[in-house]
Amino acid sequence: MSDCCPGSKTMDFSEKDEQGDDETGARQSQLKQWPIQLHLVSPQAPYFQEKDILLAADCVPFTLADFHKDHLKGKSLAIGCPKLDSDQEVYVDKIAALIDDSKINTLTVMIMQVPCCMGLSQIAKSGAEKATRKIPVKQVVVGVEGGKVLSEEWL
Amino acid sequence: MENILNTDIRAVIDQCPEVGRILEEYGIGCAPCSVGSCLVSDVVGIHGLDPQTEATLMYKIEKVVYPDRDVPEPKVDLSKIVPKEINYSPAVKNLVDEHVLIKRLLALIPTITDFVEKSETVDKDLVMSCIDFIRGYADKFHHMKEEDILFKYVDEQSEIIKIMYEDHVTGRNHVKNVVEGAENGNKAQIKEHLHGYRDLLTQHIKKEDEILYPWIERQMSDQQIGELFQRCSAADASVGEELPKKYEKFIIELEEKFAKEN
Ligand SMILES: [Fe+2]
Numbered sequence: 199m200s201d202c203c204p205g206s207k208t209m210d211f212s213e214k215d216e217q218g219d220d221e222t223g224a225r226q227s228q229l230k231q232w233p234i235q236l237h238l239v240s241p242q243a244p245y246f247q248e249k250d251i252l253l254a255a256d257c258v259p260f261t262l263a264d265f266h267k268d269h270l271k272g273k274s275l276a277i278g279c280p281k282l283d284s285d286q287e288v289y290v291d292k293i294a295a296l297i298d299d300s301k302i303n304t305l306t307v308m309i310m311q312v313p314c315c316m317g318l319s320q321i322a323k324s325g326a327e328k329a330t331r332k333i334p335v336k337q338v339v340v341g342v343e344g345g346k347v348l349s350e351e352w353l
Numbered sequence: 354m355e356n357i358l359n360t361d362i363r364a365v366i367d368q369c370p371e372v373g374r375i376l377e378e379y380g381i382g383c384a385p386c387s388v389g390s391c392l393v394s395d396v397v398g399i400h401g402l403d404p405q406t407e408a409t410l411m412y413k414i415e416k417v418v419y420p421d422r423d424v425p426e427p428k429v430d431l432s433k434i435v436p437k438e439i440n441y442s443p444a445v446k447n448l449v450d451e452h453v454l455i456k457r458l459l460a461l462i463p464t465i466t467d468f469v470e471k472s473e474t475v476d477k478d479l480v481m482s483c484i485d486f487i488r489g490y491a492d493k494f495h496h497m498k499e500e501d502i503l504f505k506y507v508d509e510q511s512e513i514i515k516i517m518y519e520d521h522v523t524g525r526n527h528v529k530n531v532v533e534g535a536e537n538g539n540k541a542q543i544k545e546h547l548h549g550y551r552d553l554l555t556q557h558i559k560k561e562d563e564i565l566y567p568w569i570e571r572q573m574s575d576q577q578i579g580e581l582f583q584r585c586s587a588a589d590a591s592v593g594e595e596l597p598k599k600y601e602k603f604i605i606e607l608e609e610k611f612a613k614e615n
């Protein structure tokens with residue numbers, strides 16, 4: 199992979215001013231299901247029924263310190279990588295099945311701020327278009343550096 | 354008032370009336386507004402000022418609220434700023450789109466009342482067809498979704514929601530008067546109340562699009578956004594897809610009629 203692609207470009211933030219070193223106390227995981235990888239989940243699984251679904255790019259949870267508390271809480275999860283995963287047509291069909299069969303309430307797709315990650319939003323959109331039911335679909339973009347949500351919008 | 358951006362504008366103005374005056378300088382009339390539940394960040398954000406103006410305004414506000422603090426003068430890189438558009442969830446976006454059709458009728462009202470004034474006898478069918486649009490589309494189809502569904506997601510006793518309800522009632526009173534005018538051939542009554550409706554709804558829609566809807570959506574969870582969408586879709590399905598189509602056709606024909614007249 200070439201170094202000019204932002205998706206795989208090497209960056210080191212370790213010199214950055216550290217804050218929030220205080221990590222005392224244990225927080226509870228907000229994950230209420232298994233499996234989570236989009237190829238492994240069944241869209242008809244009980245934990246998807248009528249739920250709000252979070253479709254996160256693989257890199258997203260590692261970027262956001264409060265991913266569980268701020269984004270996963272109250273939602274069911276599916277993860278995938280639009281750059282490296284194979285058979286992505288299956289992903290589109292699974293999203294459509296989540297909407298039509300499991301009657302999910304909303305779909306939030308969380309991606310990294312790198313061009314290739316937009317592919318996951320495209321998968322979410324194609325799945326939503328393929329489904330006969332309509333639901334609100336939201337896109338959340340996360341910055342590579344600094345672990346901040348850069349934008350949040352209903353598509 | 355630790356973070357001024359997350360404070361209600363009313364609280365800021367009450368503590369520091371000078372802020373109201375500064376806002377007025379920028380054409381933001383928060384001081385006389387009886388609602389005041391908007392956050393300072395939204396008051397400034399929602400009014401869509403250009404970045405430089407917005408930064409200068411915030412600087413001036415912070416200066417008067419915290420006279421002792423060393424507030425840095427704003428430096429804004431204009432090249433990096435993209436104008437902010439309000440992003441609505443799909444159900445609310447549909448309500449905003451319905452406003453567009455209502456505004457097309459509002460735009461025609463002066464032409465319609467001119468026509469009524471100039472005609473020998475009042476064209477009752479014309480006036481009543483506008484009333485049918487207002488009652489069937491603006492009120493029954495649109496306002497009912499607001500009153501029965503959307504407003505239920507926030508405190509209905511809040512000042513801003515009470516004002517919206519009052520506007521809906523005032524609108525219905527104008528309608529009653531227009532009908533009375535049409536029945537009695539009273540041109541002045543028709544004109545007064547169609548114009549009254551136009552002024553009222555113009556302001557009402559602006560308040561909803563720019564302030565109320567974003568304020569409501571900010572308070573809603575994703576779960577509620579999904580539920581709102583399903584409930585509004587069910588309400589739309591219950592009246593059938595023909596109804597909005599019929600009223601859109603009505604507006605198009607009305608626009609064509611008056612384009613020809615002029
Ligand atoms: Fe309204």
Ligand SMILES: [Fe+2]
Binds near residue numbers: 452495499561
């Ligand atoms: Fe409205």
